[in-house]
Amino acid sequence: MDESPRRPTPRPGLDWRTLPIGPKEAFVLSRLDGLAGVSQIAITTGLGEGDVEEILDRLESLGAVSFRHEGYRSPPAIAPPPPSPAPPSPPRASPYPSPSISAPPPHSSASSPPANPASASRDSILDLKPRAPAYDVSLLDEPADLDRATKEKILELEALLPRATHYELLGVPEDAEKAAIKRAYFTLIQQFHTDRFYGKNLGIFRSKLERISSALTKAQDTLSRAKTRAEYDQYLASRRETHGVRDSLPPTGAPPRSGDADSSDNPSIPRAPAAPAFEPAELAGSVPTIPSPSHASEVNSERISADPITGRRLLARKLGFRSGEGRSENPSSLPPSDPETTRERVARELKDRFDARAESQASAAAYYVSMANSARESKDYPSYVNALRIAASLAPDDVAIRDALTQASIEADRELADKFVQQAQYEQRDGYYERAARSYERAARGKESAGLLADAARYYREAAICAAKEGASLKKVAELARRAVAANGKKVEYRLDLARAYEKLGMRSSAQGEVQRALELEPDNEVARALQKQLR
Amino acid sequence: MLRSQRESAEAEKDHMERVIGIDLGTTNSCVAILEQQTPTVVPNRGGYKTTPSIVAVTEAGKRLVGHIAKRQAITNAENTVYAAKRLIGRKWDSPQVKNALMTTSYNIVEGPHDDVRIELRNKTYSIPEISSMILQEMKMVAEEYLSEPVTKAVITVPAYFNDNQRQATKDAGAIAGLDVIRIINEPTAAALAYGFGKNVDATVAVFDLGGGTFDISILEIGGQGVFKVIATTGDTFLGGEDFDARIIDWLVDGFRAEHGIDLREDRMALQRLRDAAEKAKCELSAVHEAEINLPFIISAASNEALHLQASLTRAKLEELTEDLIERCIEISKQALEDAQLGIEEIEDVILVGGMTRMPAIQRAVQDFFRRAPNRSVHPDEVVAMGAAIQGAALIEDKREMLLLDVTPHALGIMTFGSHFEELIPMNTTVPTSMSKTFTTSRDNQTAVKIIVMQGDSKNAEDNELLGEFILTGLRRAAKGQVEIEVTFEINTDGIVSVDARDLETGQAQSIQVTASSGLTPDEVRRMASDASEFMLERKADDAYESAKQRAETLIASIDGMMAEVERSVGGADFGRDAVEKGRRALDAARAAVQSRDAEAILEQVQRLERTERMFRGVVGGT
Known part of the structure; x- marks a missing residue:
């Protein structure tokens, strides 16, 4: 058993870039999954337990992580190998949304400290510079009768709006009393209401302030009434439960590829064609990095597992025989004196630990597979998938585990499809189209794998509509429309939707083809005819 | 030197920005200012803190406002307008106007824009014009008290007023020469005055039964001066x-x-x-x-x-x-339900409006809320005080106070079958915005009319029309195929804008909904210039009246001494000369008074004063 009761969880919806943290903290943050305890994190990060504790304390004080509360259904932790001290892994700025956003843990913590970006973390920003603001810095130069600090505050908070939960927006824990919520709301609204700036020229900031005010008020209104708060909590719980497995399927349109069970299904952040992280080619010119066995960072582990042998060989070579790179990228982990020797020593230690851990990891993987099976029996699909995912990342070469993971993901999606529909409807009703598009897409995929193609098509179409509303790329919209047609080719409307999407993308002949097929289905369809004429 | 100039410039700026708060009531109005952080009600010329909202035109064409209009109401009933507020922003064919036609003693006629006008001595006035006369009076009361011109005001309206009524009230302010920087709700204003300067942290109910309207608002007060309305409801025809x-x-x-x-x-x-x-x-x-x-x-x-x-x-x-009291309690129940609060969660009940002095009402309130109502505020003055507080809070730099009000009625559009489709529900805190997707109702429909309405009925006909516009260029498709997204937005000033877009073609159209007061902007401008001319005339009249009074006092005094002066010094040449001069001064003064020229009179007044001094010397000397 893990002797530490702390099972940290990254705060969902957290934007790392707003945190005043360094690479070490970010690395630890990237390893958190809500399941691993301190000693497991020590294994996966290669840091000492003391360091991990210290970093977690700091992250907790920033509100970046919380610790799960009682009653959480988590598999008992396995006994970890004794941790050995090691230098931290270097930082890596991921182009992906942070795992904490894409894979929040099931159930939230009750002990999350106020993590109000507008107050709590801002104070600490004064001491430590954030890595990069989450907004377009050029907007700071937009004319308005506001000082720079106020502009920054407005832009920061606005950038947070689409992702933050109501609780996060108000900076209160999820079990906060009504009075505390009201207090937090009053404090924030007093800072961000346009009446505070009455008679001043606010330029582009006026509408931003109004958006912030509305969002704050919406959060307060939802949370201050027992009924709406219960509904919202249920929605959040459902979202977390389902989102525990949300990134387990391949991206839309692509069949599940073995070894690449990761999906970036965020429509507004298209998957990068060549993810820089942990591609072997990149690695050669980069810093030594331990392949992470944590599932929380899908990008890392999945990429490694895409070509585990090459990756590992490369890594081993780097670790064992070369050690020249990376100094400048991670100065904090290396003492300034005599860097050469230190680096070599560190590299050797890393290699040793890497080898030693491989063995203990295999047994750990087996343990997680059994965990997965029992989770499946109790119909705890998120845990089922999560456990398998940990297993797969612990034993990246085990094809059986990988296949099981793919299978589990499909199964979970199918089981959770109806939940996704409910979430999507809640999100759509509240105007969170980006989230709604994703939830519909998940629902559609679930229905698809369950063989319910008519439903799947319907939800793909909803996803396309929501994506269009959100202003997602045309490509994404077209892709979703295409999925709808693929799931149900008999619906003329779906084909016409797709035709129009193609047309907008400039794919005239594809559009004509779709219209043609629509007319084959319904030769008298006036809309189709009109569109056909228009396309000529 | 430089410094003092700047200081005086700053002082001037402060003066320029003085905002008055006006409670424009159905039966009485009241004006207040914030003086050294204390809300102060300004008494009118007669020393009263409230002024009857009554306007009259005399047989001689003289306009009367307030107490004097009220006093002559019986003899001039047909030309005396009271409770004009009940008609403001109403349509000619509304039931409220029909009802007023039967019960008022003045003549109500139809206006050119389906609005209501009042005929007084062969001249028709719009309702905002009538209201502007009261506002002008209140403005003048404040100006006399402050000895400086006033241009900015916060005016209160019943919380349950719709946008047309609010706009009409704004127009009334514009006609009176006031820049209405904000319209706020009466119960909210009362809560502001109640919580001002105290560190209140409570959920309170404001029970406001005025001359013409009943409002009940539930507010949360806390966080160093934030006043957030949770729910508000009422009846604009219960008072x-x-x-x-x-x-x-x-x-x-x-x-x-x-x-x-x-x-x-x-x-x-x-x-x-x-x-x-x-x-x-x-x-x-x-x-x-x-x-x-x-x-x-x-x-x-x-x-x-x-x-x-x-x-x-x-x-x-x-x-x-x-039954009227029962209705107030029923509406209070509704407000609590809308706020989703239990009776026990209300920590204080504030009584506003003269009607709440009635013992039966106080009893009913106490029985319903299960607590004795708060008596710390003056029911007739608290609303104007709140308006003054809000005005100062907006203008001043400290801005510790923030008011978050709600839209009292739902906003939406009329859809197929005269159905009202709500976009922004009632009791939504502003600013806010909401979207909904609609589809076409006919095949190959290429245009769609967006009819913006306000109200709480599912049936569009029962609601208030705010504006309309047409979205064209829809792609041709079977009915239900084209998706149009309609977005409503209300900003902090309560201005509603509506945007409609075809999700496929991106074709979009939007308007800023300007609620209709029944007057066009041109009419408002013209009425404002009429009103300012009238004020100039009135000022001239006032100057003439005071000069005339002064002159007449002196004439009477000189006249009274004339005989004695003649007797005592008439024998001497200088005496005859003095008497002659005195007579000429009297004649000139009488002629000046006849000419109604204030300045000419004042000139003669000086001459009269010299004569009087001389005469007094003669009379006193004997």
Whole structure:
């Protein structure tokens, strides 16, 4: 058993870039999954337990992580190998949304400290510079009768709006009393209401302030009434439960590829064609990095597992025989004196630990597979998938585990499809189209794998509509429309939707083809005819 | 030197930005300012802190406002307008106007934009114009108190007013030469005054029963000066006037039973009844029985004069108005439900409006809320004070106070089948925005009319039309195929904008909804210039009146001494000369008074003063 009761969880919806943290903290943050305890994190990060504790304390004080509360259904932790001290892994700025956003843990913590970006973390920003603001810095130069600090505050908070939960927006824990919520709301609204700036020229900031005010008020209104708060909590719980497995399927349109069970299904952040992280080619010119066995960072582990042998060989070579790179990228982990020797020593230690851990990891993987099976029996699909995912990342070469993971993901999606529909409807009703598009897409995929193609098509179409509303790329919209047609080719409307999407993308002949097929289905369809004429 | 110049410039700037708060009530109005962080109600010339919202035009064409208009109401009933607020922003064919047509003593006529006008001595006035006369009076009261011009105001309206009524009130302000920086709700203003300067952290109810309207608002106060309305509801046709009407009915019925004559037929009698009813009602808040005595109220067919004499007890009044009080409580229940709060969560109840002095109402409130209502605020003055507080809070730099109000009615559009589709529900905190997707109702429909409405009925016809526009260029498709997203947005100033877009083609159209007060902007401008001319005239009149008064006093004094002066010094040449000069001064002064030219009179006043001094010397010397 893990002797530490702390099972940290990254705060969902957290934007790392707003945190005043360094690479070490970010690395630890990237390893958190809500399941691993301190000693497991020590294994996966290669840091000492003391360091991990210290970093977690700091992250907790920033509100970046919380610790799960009682009653959480988590598999008992396995006994970890004794941790050995090691230098931290270097930082890596991921182009992906942070795992904490894409894979929040099931159930939230009750002990999350106020993590109000507008107050709590801002104070600490004064001491430590954030890595990069989450907004377009050029907007700071937009004319308005506001000082720079106020502009920054407005832009920061606005950038947070689409992702933050109501609780996060108000900076209160999820079990906060009504009075505390009201207090937090009053404090924030007093800072961000346009009446505070009455008679001043606010330029582009006026509408931003109004958006912030509305969002704050919406959060307060939802949370201050027992009924709406219960509904919202249920929605959040459902979202977390389902989102525990949300990134387990391949991206839309692509069949599940073995070894690449990761999906970036965020429509507004298209998957990068060549993810820089942990591609072997990149690695050669980069810093030594331990392949992470944590599932929380899908990008890392999945990429490694895409070509585990090459990756590992490369890594081993780097670790064992070369050690020249990376100094400048991670100065904090290396003492300034005599860097050469230190680096070599560190590299050797890393290699040793890497080898030693491989063995203990295999047994750990087996343990997680059994965990997965029992989770499946109790119909705890998120845990089922999560456990398998940990297993797969612990034993990246085990094809059986990988296949099981793919299978589990499909199964979970199918089981959770109806939940996704409910979430999507809640999100759509509240105007969170980006989230709604994703939830519909998940629902559609679930229905698809369950063989319910008519439903799947319907939800793909909803996803396309929501994506269009959100202003997602045309490509994404077209892709979703295409999925709808693929799931149900008999619906003329779906084909016409797709035709129009193609047309907008400039794919005239594809559009004509779709219209043609629509007319084959319904030769008298006036809309189709009109569109056909228009396309000529 | 430089510094003092800058200081005086700053001081001037402060002066320029002074904002007055006006409670434009159905029966009484009140003006307040924030003086050294203390809200202060400004008394009018007569020393009263409230001014009757009554406007009249005399036979000589003179305009009267306030107490003086009220006093002459009986003899000039047809040209005396009271309770104009009940008509503001209303459409000609609305039931409220129909009702007013039957009960008012002045002439209501149809205006050019389906609005309501009032005819006074062959001239028609819009309702905002009538209201502007009251606002002008309040503005003047404040200017005299402050000895400086006032241009900015916060005006209060019943929380349950719709956007058209609010806009009409704004127009009234513009006509009166006021920049209305914000319209706020009366109960909210009362809460501001209640919580101002105290560190209140509580959920409170404001029970506001005024002359014409009833409002109930539930607010959360806390966080160093944030006032957030959670729910507000009310009835714009439930107020003191309805209580009066019950007494009038009772009196009229009694009189008919006795004499077989309907007093309603006679406008003059009706006006006297109205006054008597109001007086009796007020008396009954303090005593248990009130005498109503109206001699010679009407002539019988036989030309015999008839008198009305009755005695009304408090118990009888309570019986007559029981259902009105019940309605207030019903509406209060609704407000609590809308706020999703239990009675026990209300920590204080603030009573606002003169009607809340009625013991039966205080009892009903206490029974319903299960606590004694708060008596720390003055029910007639608290609203104006709140308006002044809000004005100062917006203008001043400290800005510690923030008011978050809600939209009292749902906003939405009319859809197929005259159905009202709500986009922004009532009790939504502003600023806010909401979207909904609609589809076409006919095949190959290429345009769609977006009809913006406000109201709480599912049936569009029952709601208030705010504006409309047409979205064209829709792609041709079967009905239900084209998706149009409609977005409503209300900004902090309460301005509604509506945007409609075809999700496929991206074709979009949007408008800023300007609620219709019944007046076009041109009309408002013209009326404002008329009003300012009138004010100039009135100022000239005032100057003439005071010069004339001064001159006449001096003339009388000189006249009185003339005989004695003649007797004592008339024998001497210098004496004859003095008397002659005195006579000439008197003649010139009388001529100047005749000319109605204030400046000419003032010139003569100086001459009169010299003469008077001289005469006094002569008289005193003997």
